[in-house]
Amino acid sequence: MKYKTLNALAPQMRSVLRMVSAAVFFAHGSQKIIGFPASDRAFPEIFSRFWFAGVLELIGGALLFVGLFSRPVAFVLSGLMAFAYWMAHAPRHWVPALNGGDAAILFCFIFLYLVFAGPGPWSLDARAGRDR
Template identity: 65%
Template sequence: MDTKQIEADWAPRVLGILRIVAALLFMTHGSQKLLGFPPSDHSPEFLSLIWFAGFLELVGGFFILIGLFTRPVAFVLSGQMAVAYWMAHAPKSFFPALNGGDAAILFCFVFLYLVFAGPGAFSVDGARQQTDGT
């Protein structure tokens, strides 16, 4: 088998799977903040900074999940995770394993990757592109 052909066939599929799994994990943070599921000790005040973070996580995560407007949404979410890391995690400790910010860092860079790589397979963006004939 030709490795170039395997890469051409599978890279978009695996990218699509990465996008979907990252979005599902990301959405759980928003659903916890806004919907109380999974249950949490606190819920944010309506229109507070944490509430807006939850809104971006839930709604933006859904857009990433279905692959709609993937690049601009991923850009916003990457920035959100960078801000979340420096505001909420970094002041606790220099080390991400100690400050609880390792997930924020990973989400930041996965979303940044999606800005440049696009949605991959299994996306609304890809379906729209095919129907446009481009």
């Protein structure tokens, strides 16, 4: 396959990256807020940091999945993941693979990329003409 062909599919793959990342992120929120899939960390105390994180993961993940308000949502979620890494993971150990923060780092930078690159053509933002 030639690079020209791969480059032509880059916008669609950006949409796929957004949707897959959002679906995984949404699952983290649903695990915290509604207890699915089952977890010992489900149903945190309302208005706690963990609860706010779960709500942002749930709502932000859903909005990002469909590509609605993608850039501002991705900005907020990127900040959430940076905050989560430095508050919850970094104090445990300085190596991300040992402190459990590798996913937080990846989410942070995927979402930051989407702030600048946009949601891709398969999004409600693109359909509404808000992201050109």
